Amino acid sequence: MTPFQRKRVWYQGSFFILFLFAPIFDLLRFDLIQSHLIVFGQPWTLGLDDYLAGQIDNRQITLNILLRVIAPILLLATVFLGIAWRWGRLYCGWLCPHFSVVETINQLVRKASGKQSLWDKKPGPSCHPDGTPAPSDRRYWLLAIPFALVFALLWAVALLTYLLPPAEVYGNLFHGTPTRNQALFIGVATILLFLEFTFARHLFCRYACAVGLFQSLAWMTNRRAMVVGYQRERARDCVSCQSFCDHVCPMRLKPRNIKRLMFACTQCGQCIDACETVQRHHPDGSLLNWIAGQQALQADGSQGLLVSEQPMRKPRTPPGWS
Secondary structure, three states: OOHHHHHHHHHHHHHHHHHHHOOOOOOEEEEOOOOEEEEOOEEEOOOHHHHHOOOOOHHHHHHHHHHHHHHHHHHHHHHHHHHHHHHOOHHHHHOOHHHHHHHHHHHHHHHHHOOOOOOOOOOOOOEOOOOOEOOOOHHHHHHHHHHHHHHHHHHHHHHHHOOOOHHHHHHHHHOOOOOHHHHHHHHHHHHHHHHHHHHHOHHHHHHOOHHHHHHHHHHHOOOOOOEEEEOHHHHHHHOOOOOHHHHHOOOOOOOOOOHHHHOOOOOOOHHHHHHHHHOOOOOOOOOEEEEOOHHHHHOOOOOOOOOOOOOOOOOOOOOOOO
């Protein structure tokens, strides 16, 4: 694993822990019993009870709606989509607790079958980009399937704690006495998530996740946004490569394509790392690089061309992340 990928895994792991513990410490959750949000341990209400009791007037309830609903939503949407407009699906590739599970299961499935997804037509290369063997062993299914089930259960329980008091949820589970509704929620959610983790994974991320789709739409509107660029004039250097950049992509994309065909790219950089590893002894280095601005404008596919400008080789961090 490259230093770049280790950094990304650290971000993913940290955010996954935050996802699990945020409701436990009342950092963020919606309590169905109290019927309001809890943010950093404080109730986030509109004051509807006070309004119905006549303790606040129309002006105050309108102001509450503006400051506690409309303004926060607009602010979060602006920041979130602004980041996506410039850098793409950063949340997906660097933070999303679902995508980190997807990538982990992908690797276990690859070890079991030689393919990252059941829907891949052919197994991947028999070695890693650095030349080390990448054998497959069917016994890894004994690890991949239980892993998908455990994380489906963990996700189901975590989601429930965002809706009910975590102490009650975990307490009932610990004593084996969940309520009927709690057991039903956890059971159904676990089954659905297990099926998704086992069979869909990247397909869900590409076609069904609203968070990912909105990021992609924002990114596609910016022709100068950061994107993976391919040096077409050096295509002959790909002849000796087993398309490692295609095989390492967790979204099952083909990174040498033009931007509009990379709609679901999560900016994970694994394709660039793979190409850098394969071309490590080539004097011109990797054929894939992060590009932005004018270079991205030339690579957006509007003229059916791929990037031919001199790539930005350093810094290793994607442009604009300093």
